[in-house]
Amino acid sequence: MPIPELEKSIIKGVIQKDKVVIDGIELDGTWNSFMIERTQTGYDPSVWDEIANTLEGVTISACWQCGTCTSGCTMREYDPKYGPRRFIDLARKGDKQGLIELQNSIWRCVSCQKCTHRCPKGVLVEEVVHAIHNYLLRHGLVSTDPGTVFDELFFETVMNNGGRISELMLGAASVKKGMVKMGLKDLITMTGPLLRSGLFKELMKPSKVKNWEKIREVIEEAMKEEVRPE
Amino acid sequence: MSAQVPYGKVALYPGCALDGMAKQYEVSLALVAKDLGLTYERLDDYNCCGALEVKNVNTMAGLLLPARNLALARKIGADAIMSACPGCHYSLSRAQYYLSKYPKLREKVNAYLEKMGEIKYDLQLMTIHVNEFLYNSVGIEVIKSKVKRPLTGLKVAPYYGCLYTRPKPYTLTGYLRLKDDPERPVFMDKLLEALGAEVVPFEAKTMCCGGPHVYSDPDVSINLEARILKEARRNGAEILVVDCPLGGVAIESNMNKIAERYGEDLRMPVVYFTQLMAFAFGHSPEEAMLTANLTNPMSVLKRYL
Ligand code: SF4
Ligand code: SF4
Numbered sequence: 102m103p104i105p106e107l108e109k110s111i112i113k114g115v116i117q118k119d120k121v122v123i124d125g126i127e128l129d130g131t132w133n134s135f136m137i138e139r140t141q142t143g144y145d146p147s148v149w150d151e152i153a154n155t156l157e158g159v160t161i162s163a164c165w166q167c168g169t170c171t172s173g174c175t176m177r178e179y180d181p182k183y184g185p186r187r188f189i190d191l192a193r194k195g196d197k198q199g200l201i202e203l204q205n206s207i208w209r210c211v212s213c214q215k216c217t218h219r220c221p222k223g224v225l226v227e228e229v230v231h232a233i234h235n236y237l238l239r240h241g242l243v244s245t246d247p248g249t250v251f252d253e254l255f256f257e258t259v260m261n262n263g264g265r266i267s268e269l270m271l272g273a274a275s276v277k278k279g280m281v282k283m284g285l286k287d288l289i290t291m292t293g294p295l296l297r298s299g300l301f302k303e304l305m306k307p308s309k310v311k312n313w314e315k316i317r318e319v320i321e322e323a324m325k326e327e328v329r330p331e
Numbered sequence: 332m333s334a335q336v337p338y339g340k341v342a343l344y345p346g347c348a349l350d351g352m353a354k355q356y357e358v359s360l361a362l363v364a365k366d367l368g369l370t371y372e373r374l375d376d377y378n379c380c381g382a383l384e385v386k387n388v389n390t391m392a393g394l395l396l397p398a399r400n401l402a403l404a405r406k407i408g409a410d411a412i413m414s415a416c417p418g419c420h421y422s423l424s425r426a427q428y429y430l431s432k433y434p435k436l437r438e439k440v441n442a443y444l445e446k447m448g449e450i451k452y453d454l455q456l457m458t459i460h461v462n463e464f465l466y467n468s469v470g471i472e473v474i475k476s477k478v479k480r481p482l483t484g485l486k487v488a489p490y491y492g493c494l495y496t497r498p499k500p501y502t503l504t505g506y507l508r509l510k511d512d513p514e515r516p517v518f519m520d521k522l523l524e525a526l527g528a529e530v531v532p533f534e535a536k537t538m539c540c541g542g543p544h545v546y547s548d549p550d551v552s553i554n555l556e557a558r559i560l561k562e563a564r565r566n567g568a569e570i571l572v573v574d575c576p577l578g579g580v581a582i583e584s585n586m587n588k589i590a591e592r593y594g595e596d597l598r599m600p601v602v603y604f605t606q607l608m609a610f611a612f613g614h615s616p617e618e619a620m621l622t623a624n625l626t627n628p629m630s631v632l633k634r635y636l
Binding site (some may be wrong): 155156157175176179209211212213214215217218223225227231234235246247248249250251252253255256259264265266267268269271272275308310311312313315316319320322323324326328329330331 | 347348350351352376377378379381382383384385386387388389390391392395396399421429433434435436439443446447448493494496497498499500513538539541542543544546547548551552554555580
């Protein structure tokens, strides 16, 4: 299904012949150039369907592409390739290649919620961006990114430590994964007040939810369930 | 104490932050609430709300974690569930939104809650933040009347963070009178002014600190945090007052890196607004745990002792 691609350059290239003769008359100057195809094929309309069928992605269809989300986006200021409006546009067209090219950007949403808050159409933009990213991950189209690694680390920590986290445990785990470096100075700034106030011990051993093992089993069972927006 | 206008019975959802590096937030909140005659019941057996991370890993897990806490609050007959951490407030409000909107999903979630041995969640809670609770429950005059140590001349920059007001479909800001202005919140400003402090103009009030990516995209977070401090400095603030443990802890623990990269003048003490309230109400720095912060708020507060 060919759809005019509006965001990439419409002229994909120019064919320039050395010599063009039509009806015995030789053309010269720019008249001997021909543009090549103006449309891109190979879109996959199932991308939109699948995302619109997830709980987080259901509002994708309401977007009218005004760009309010992108114009106020926190991440956009750091990464000009980052843009929720564009992600939505590409996902709805089913331009997987376009999304894959943006894989180093799309995971970087800091969940500041400005976009969701301001969208005039009620699109839950932050959720939709994650739904699009999750689509790419689920289908193995992109490789894992630091944000996803951290999300999983966070979840694991909750599940394995009685339903709660502590900043120190999470920090230690992130340092171990090589995500951040902690210098001696940082360590001293961090631990000094914590030792003084006696918080340190508590932080390394957060108390557990009473019935956690049972709750954990139920959560693990529930995670297999497919959730639809209904 | 009887149930209070306008929230009825309030359950405090501590969340991991209050049992962790933001313990001083809860301790000082308890002092302030007691002084103001406000009551709430703490949910001791709470679990992590899932924050901004679990929802990205699995949809059901991202809803069940907060939903269990909502059910716990209803079990003790609460009408409102109060968070001190805007991240928790967001997460609980998000679950409330999805469960209200999608009946089949609610049935499923409730079935799992029952399997866990909890009660079904009946959607009857209002999700609130400590800031709203203190501002709406007693009125500014009462707060003024409790001040024993006026913070006259203290220049403060109130940092609310992203999730206290955003996004409005979840937090209902802008829809209810009990909620703050979504783009330009003022409740904390008013509370601080009641203590005698001078609130400086501060455009970074609800700017992002990069919280979810402090570990995974550290350079961006540090720059975002530096911007917040810079805006506070530019307007002459001496101290950053926060209602958000995510932002507070992130800014405090990155302070060395921020100063190294963007200048020593950005160094500034960070304090929870409830700590300042407790201090102004006459509690000692130790009682308000002002020495447990990673930065040193007493460096500017000692002149009020
Ligand atoms: S603000 Fe809403 S309607 Fe406008 S482009 Fe973004 S998602 Fe679409
Ligand atoms: S939540 Fe993500 S997409 Fe939305 S404005 Fe913030 S960084 Fe941008």
